[in-house]
Amino acid sequence: MNKPKVIVTRRWPAEVENQLKALYDVQLNESDIPMTADELKLAMQTADALLPTVTDPITSDIIGVENRRVKVIGNFGVGYNNIDINSAKEHGVVVTNTPHVLTDCTADIAMLLLLMSARRAAEGERLILNRQWKGWGPTQLVGQKVTGKTLGLIGFGRIAQAMARKAHHGFGMKILFYVPSTPDPAIVEELQAVRCGSLEELLTEAHFVSLHCPGGAATKHLLNEQRLKLMRPSAHLINTARGDVVDSDALIKALKEHWIAGAGLDVYENEPHLNPGFLELDNVTLLPHLGSASEETRVAMGNRVLNNIAAFFARSEPEDRVV
């Protein structure tokens, strides 16, 4: 029997690419240059499985391309807002993602941003790199204490809970959260977490606000000018979720006019072309979407995709099926 044809849209860790080569008739992307819409359409017509990632917009035009051969899209990433899920459902294309394996690493980056923003670490490093540091001073780069403060989580899924564990057990932080669904009472108990009745209540009370909701139309600009104004002037906003959850123009205004003290961002609207206003600010820490970027996690994400498509080709249910 012929091996299924699999197309991978970006470079993956070598050990996962080697497994793909052994198992499938695979087309890798050695240049790592994101594929164009036309290239993605052609891939849909020539492969049995497409393995895209968060940088590939898999639109309804691409899914609905005529003479489509692809029957399964194995996304490399837990977030799948890059894929038009309704269109996949409509065309009977199976979509999978990679949950669980990136939970801790993404929560670590959220904690890193929280600490960097609170303690003005990026500003401090810029001072040294720009050769402007004149030595220690009692009032120099004074930030905010983290231990014992209140962390407000918007969304309370796996990554939010992992961050809450690190913050509560490691830094003695009090945990507030806001989520429309009902969370597991055992986890709420373990973290002595308090559920807020509204987003507004959480924004008003928290010293640090961290975003953990999915991206997409339902959460676009959830944090707008009006909501940012509810935050404490000493508060910091952390975003490791998706850039479009925050209105960047409003956030830039909030940071410039000091409605809030700082922000730590790993994700952006229109990534990688972030709003240039961010580059003018001192009170923002900017990372280039590093949430899952550890060797262990990236290999585990690749293996998760391999398991999902192997299940699909074996005619069983992929573990991480989204639609």
Ligand code: DGY
């Ligand atoms: C995801 O998996 O959704 C991340 O944003 C990529 O690390």
